[in-house]
Amino acid sequence: MPVMAPTIEDALAPIRDGVMLAVPREVAGVPMEATRALIRRGVRNLHLVALPTSSLQADLLIGAGCVAVLETSAVSLGEFGAAPRFTAAIMAAAIRMKDATCPALHAAFQAAEKGVPFMPLRGIIGSDILAHRPDWRVIDNPFGGNDPIVLLPALRPDVALIHAPMADRAGNVWIGRQRELATMAHASAKTVVTVEKIVDDDLLDDPVLAAGTLPGFYVDAIAVAENGCWPLGLPDRYGADFAHIGEYARMAATAEGFARYVDEYVHGRRAA
Amino acid sequence: MSMNMCTGGVRRDAMVNLDTAPIRDQELLADVITRVIGDVRHIAVGNASPIPATAALLARARGHGMPYVSLLQSRKHNFFTDGGRELFDCAGQGRVDVFFLSGGEIDGAGNINLVGIGDYEKPAVRFPGSFGSAHLYYVVPKVVLFRTEHSRRTLVPRVSFISAPGGSAPNVYRPGGPIALVTNRCLFAFDRERRRFRLDSVHPGHSVAEVAENTGFDYDCPQIVGTTPVPGHDTLRLLRQVVAPQLAEVYPQFAAAVFGVTGH
Numbered sequence: 001m002p003v004m005a006p007t008i009e010d011a012l013a014p015i016r017d018g019v020m021l022a023v024p025r026e027v028a029g030v031p032m033e034a035t036r037a038l039i040r041r042g043v044r045n046l047h048l049v050a051l052p053t054s055s056l057q058a059d060l061l062i063g064a065g066c067v068a069v070l071e072t073s074a075v076s077l078g079e080f081g082a083a084p085r086f087t088a089a090i091m092a093a094a095i096r097m098k099d100a101t102c103p104a105l106h107a108a109f110q111a112a113e114k115g116v117p118f119m120p121l122r123g124i125i126g127s128d129i130l131a132h133r134p135d136w137r138v139i140d141n142p143f144g145g146n147d148p149i150v151l152l153p154a155l156r157p158d159v160a161l162i163h164a165p166m167a168d169r170a171g172n173v174w175i176g177r178q179r180e181l182a183t184m185a186h187a188s189a190k191t192v193v194t195v196e197k198i199v200d201d202d203l204l205d206d207p208v209l210a211a212g213t214l215p216g217f218y219v220d221a222i223a224v225a226e227n228g229c230w231p232l233g234l235p236d237r238y239g240a241d242f243a244h245i246g247e248y249a250r251m252a253a254t255a256e257g258f259a260r261y262v263d264e265y266v267h268g269r270r271a272a
Numbered sequence: 273m274s275m276n277m278c279t280g281g282v283r284r285d286a287m288v289n290l291d292t293a294p295i296r297d298q299e300l301l302a303d304v305i306t307r308v309i310g311d312v313r314h315i316a317v318g319n320a321s322p323i324p325a326t327a328a329l330l331a332r333a334r335g336h337g338m339p340y341v342s343l344l345q346s347r348k349h350n351f352f353t354d355g356g357r358e359l360f361d362c363a364g365q366g367r368v369d370v371f372f373l374s375g376g377e378i379d380g381a382g383n384i385n386l387v388g389i390g391d392y393e394k395p396a397v398r399f400p401g402s403f404g405s406a407h408l409y410y411v412v413p414k415v416v417l418f419r420t421e422h423s424r425r426t427l428v429p430r431v432s433f434i435s436a437p438g439g440s441a442p443n444v445y446r447p448g449g450p451i452a453l454v455t456n457r458c459l460f461a462f463d464r465e466r467r468r469f470r471l472d473s474v475h476p477g478h479s480v481a482e483v484a485e486n487t488g489f490d491y492d493c494p495q496i497v498g499t500t501p502v503p504g505h506d507t508l509r510l511l512r513q514v515v516a517p518q519l520a521e522v523y524p525q526f527a528a529a530v531f532g533v534t535g536h
């Protein structure tokens with residue numbers, strides 16, 4: 001049964017220096033309060049895998065020096081432009097980048113989810129992404145002839161870190177239609193979840209809710225983080241704080257501005 | 273669901289006058305893209321693509337609900353229920369007819385670069401990354417390339433990094449690929465056999481000579497190149513009344529800047 005942690009910091013204990021940490025895409029519920037807590041704790045040398053892309057979360061972790069290896073398909077602030085600390089870190093060769101393409105990451109997580117060593121995927125052949133991924137292979141389709149196809153090795157992260165609208169007292173987590181959160185939990189050795197709230201009813205008792213529920217069986221620790229995606233949004237609950245993301249984009253454009261941002265909003269701020 | 277929910281309580285702080293406001297470049301480009309797409313069943317739109325999203329929603333508004341439109345970052349205009357992978361699985365099944373891609377660099381063979389310029393390990397310029405291009409470019413039948421900065425910096429003889437190639441060897445599974453490149457200056461059509469662009473039309477206010485001057489790659493240029501038709505009154509009404517409020521959910525800055533629509 002998952003540990004119902006009294007604080008976010010307690011729930012984050014499995015995320016030690018050097019782990020492979022899986023985090024979700026922007027619209028799936030990004031645990032930003034937990035991310036700030038990790039930065040406050042000073043986590044280092046993460047192998048960060050963003051399924052399949054990231055925005056503010058990866059940029060903050062990279063800027064704060066928490067990331068050694070980044071594996072994802074893109075990092076950007078969307079309408080607010082390039083992710084400044086990601087861009088600076090790559091250009092300075094301060095982190096090792098493992099470029100991917102979105103469905104390749106989904107497939108690699110699905111391989112781990114199924115307990116198989118790899119997953120095939122169409123496309124990719126002729127892309128320079130493949131040229132820089134010695135861990136990806138091309139084979140001839142054994143069921144066809146003269147039909148090359150790419151194989152992605154299974155990705156089995158040490159820890160998945162996700163945020164969801166609610167959990168029950170048994171540690172079942174309601175993820176709704178953000179199904180990749182279940183895939184991440186299935187594929188990862190451990191899963192840490194922050195939630196908006198804990199409910200008294202058993203989520204698996206209601207068939208409507210059960211279909212969108214990640215069973216506590218797959219979850220190691222849960223903590224409450226109200227408004228836990230801020231300044232990003234949580235689907236169907238609250239929208240992104242675009243004014244704040246714009247402020248981040250402006251401040252993080254320089255290393256000094258980023259440092260001020262972290263002082264003010266990461267070290268200065270605590271869970272609401 | 274009440275009517276108010278459908279528009280999500282949109283405010284018009286700087287209401288665009290439907291009849292007198294001049295045609296904006298973004299409206300022209302969306303109209304061009306909608307025409308290039310043609311008659312299809314499912315248009316999907318990825319990240320950071322406000323003009324393609326406008327075009328897709330325009331196509332749906334014209335078709336009274338068809339084609340299906342999937343805006344990846346939208347809650348409202350997105351029917352997927354199987355997580356982030358469903359778009360790619362759907363495309364792999366052949367159920368996505370249209371997708372849009374761009375590039376920090378695009379070359380004359382339709383190769384796109386979303387990664388960077390210079391040494392991969394320590395690049396001089398870094399772009400966000402390849403997103404889903406290295407799969408979708410191969411499996412979606414009609415990929416429309418778009419780039420609103422038409423310059424020799426962006427349209428280059430040869431990209432520094434191929435995120436996804438414009439064409440593939442005959443034995444590589446490839447039902448999809450580029451059909452056109454839409455820029456702020458013109459529309460290029462793509463010939464898949466020859467892996468080359470042909471100048472199709474030049475937008476009003478731009479010229480064939482200007483396109484040549486600002487394009488870094490070789491392309492075919494017919495003797496006579498027409499001017500891109502401007503969107504008609506009915507199209508502008510749909511864009512400003514129906515599409516603009518829908519856009520505000522995913523692209524609030526774009527909707528505010530182009531259509532004067534804020535909030536969602």
